Amino acid sequence: MGIQHLDVSKGGYSRVTFSKNLAFFTGHAAPQYQTLKEQAEGILKRYDELFKQFGLKKSNILYTTCFMKNADDEDEFADIYFQWIDPKNPPAGVTVTGLPIQHSPVGDNILMELSFIVATNDSLPIKRYDVTRGCRMVEYDGMAYFTGHVYPKVDTLGEQVAGVLNRYDELFEKFGLKKENVIAANGFIKNMAHYGEIAEPFNAYFGENPPAGVIVEAPPRQNTPFGPKLEIELALFVATGENPQITRRDVVPGMSRVVEYNGIAWFTGHSARPEFKTLATQSEAVMKRYAELFEQFGYKKENILMEYGYVRDIEQVNDYLGARKVFIDPENPPAGVVVQAKPSGDENQLEVQFIVNLD
Numbered sequence: 001m002g003i004q005h006l007d008v009s010k011g012g013y014s015r016v017t018f019s020k021n022l023a024f025f026t027g028h029a030a031p032q033y034q035t036l037k038e039q040a041e042g043i044l045k046r047y048d049e050l051f052k053q054f055g056l057k058k059s060n061i062l063y064t065t066c067f068m069k070n071a072d073d074e075d076e077f078a079d080i081y082f083q084w085i086d087p088k089n090p091p092a093g094v095t096v097t098g099l100p101i102q103h104s105p106v107g108d109n110i111l112m113e114l115s116f117i118v119a120t121n122d123s124l125p126i127k128r129y130d131v132t133r134g135c136r137m138v139e140y141d142g143m144a145y146f147t148g149h150v151y152p153k154v155d156t157l158g159e160q161v162a163g164v165l166n167r168y169d170e171l172f173e174k175f176g177l178k179k180e181n182v183i184a185a186n187g188f189i190k191n192m193a194h195y196g197e198i199a200e201p202f203n204a205y206f207g208e209n210p211p212a213g214v215i216v217e218a219p220p221r222q223n224t225p226f227g228p229k230l231e232i233e234l235a236l237f238v239a240t241g242e243n244p245q246i247t248r249r250d251v252v253p254g255m256s257r258v259v260e261y262n263g264i265a266w267f268t269g270h271s272a273r274p275e276f277k278t279l280a281t282q283s284e285a286v287m288k289r290y291a292e293l294f295e296q297f298g299y300k301k302e303n304i305l306m307e308y309g310y311v312r313d314i315e316q317v318n319d320y321l322g323a324r325k326v327f328i329d330p331e332n333p334p335a336g337v338v339v340q341a342k343p344s345g346d347e348n349q350l351e352v353q354f355i356v357n358l359d
Contacts, residue, residue, distance in 0.1 A: 002359040003303055003332075006054065011330040016054060017305045019357045020263045021121040021141050023056060024306040027067070027337035028114055029100055031107030036073055040080045043114050056118050059086040060126065062138045063117040063145045064093030067339045069110070071097040071221040077112060082133050089126070090134045091116070094148035094235050096188040098218040098339035099314050115337050117145070129175060137175065142240050142262050144177055148188065148233035152226035157189060158197030160231045165205045168236060179205065181239040181246065183259050184266045185213035188341075189232045192217040195344045198232075202254040210251060211236070212259045214269035214353050216310045217342035237266070249297060258297065263358050265299060269310065269351035271343050279316045279349040283323030286352050291327065294356075302329040303357040307336035310351045314340035320350055 007015030016025045030042030051058065064081075068074065074095050085091065100113040119126055119140050130136035138145045151163030172179060187198070198215060222228035239246055239261050250257035258267045270289055272282035294301060311320055317338060328334065334354070343351035 003305065003357045005332045008331070008333060011325050011328070011333065013307075013333050013336045015050070015335065017335045018120060019305055021119065021124060022062075023054070023116075023118040023120050024335045024355070025050075025116045025118070026335040027065070027100070027339075029104075029110045029112065031104040031110045033107070034109065036076045036111045037080065039111050040077045043112070044080065044084045047114075047116070056120070058084070059089040060119040060122070061085065061089075061091040061116050062119055062126070062140055064091045064095075065115045065337065066093065066095040066112060067098030067100060067218070067337065068095065068112045069097070069099055071095055071219065072223045073111070074221050078133070089128060090131060092135055092138045092145045092147040094186070094188065094233060096148070096218045096220050096233060098310070098341045100339050101314055101317055113337060113339060115335075137171070139175075139240060142244065143183070144175065144238040144240050146171075146236045146238070148220070148235040150220060150230050150233050152224070152229055155229065156197060157191070157194040157231040158201060161187075161198050161234070162201040164232065164234045165201060172238075177238050177240065180207075180209040181244055182206065182209070182211040182236050183239055183246070183261050184237040185211040185234065187213065187215040187232055187234045188218040188220060189215060190217070190219040190222075190230065192342045192344060194231070199254055206254060208251070209248065210253070210255050212256050212266045212268040214308065214310070214351060215344060216269070216351055218310070218339070257293070260358060264305070265297070265356040265358055267354045267356070269308070269343070269353040271345065271348045271351050274345070274347055277347065278319070279311060279313070280319035280323065282349045283320045286350065287323050287327035290352070290354065299356050299358070301327065302332035303359060304328065304334040304354050305357055306355040307334045308353040309336065309338035310341035310343060311338065312340070312342055312349045316349075324352075
């Protein structure tokens, strides 16, 4: 089986895509409710219905991605979330600030959007490590999914990146993983003005085997015991085993354009060239560039599993949605998440990342 697109909104998104023993969910919100507590309860109730509909289990959730209007309100969501998940089998994940699309037919104050990656093959074991309310890392079908890690012991973004990567080194040794097998690295930072501090520690750490991934301004929560000083939350996805078959394409220091592993291609987030100024023209340019890359690498648009769209101004999101509608296969659209998060570069209006089935 290649890929299944379920509950398809033609030209829009699939509610969920199934492929390679995984289910990727579109981000769900509950705009019909007013408070964060009510919205969290509404989203999780809807996921209960969807899991029943699609034959999925809460105990098989591998990864949670939660974008909030304000990640400092995470505890209001977490209290409900940790009552909902299987307490013996909590997922890894990230929760950061990323404003969801605000306007819907039933409400205009969307406080959170929640997306899951779920295991679909019960015959494959799921291993969870350092389990507390959540867990530090989940291992399934050749991939280790890490919760986002922070390093508040130092002050600057560059120092925190180096500290987080040093912590990952310790964890890799503990769990028998290798940094040259990192497939994707997603970094959510507090202030894009300091973006230039990331390159040196990234290049030094990953060397000739850089991951795909994204770096966007989507701040981690700041009301922590360490004070408002978390400059980055960094989540890694890592191939397991002694000699995993990994292909990296268009490798430059600190980044691979795309990394292929286990039948899936993980793209780095793409933005447009500087000559394009508006979200509409940049969106068209990014989709044109993806069309070129798909042709170059032999990928198919109907095999896109998941789309992450990060736009500078969520009020202009329709300019992005119009361009991506032209690009995607309307009968087989991906699942997806689109939120407000600032890409690198003063003129960049968006960054778009795809996850693609290789069949």
